Amino acid sequence: MKEATGELNMTVVTVVAIAAVAAFFYAFIWPSIKTNILNSTKCSNATNCVCSGTTCKCNYLDETGSTQEVTCPNNNQD
Numbered sequence: 001m002k003e004a005t006g007e008l009n010m011t012v013v014t015v016v017a018i019a020a021v022a023a024f025f026y027a028f029i030w031p032s033i034k035t036n037i038l039n040s041t042k043c044s045n046a047t048n049c050v051c052s053g054t055t056c057k058c059n060y061l062d063e064t065g066s067t068q069e070v071t072c073p074n075n076n077q078d
Helices: 002-044
Strands: 047-052 055-061 067-073
16 A cells, blocks of 8 residues: 555656646746747738848738738858
């Protein structure tokens, strides 16, 4: 019976540890990944870019039809 209790305790510890890692990822890491993906999508669909140095100010037409100004990296810099 003691062995079964020990196995149950270790299972609970493992489940709690996995939940803690998942919560940390979801709360702290995922928002920055999501923001980077959205910014990359906006920059790849941007038009009317005016570049200065390492950045460009571009217009992005979102799915609602409104125009947003986005700042994108200047990939054509020499």
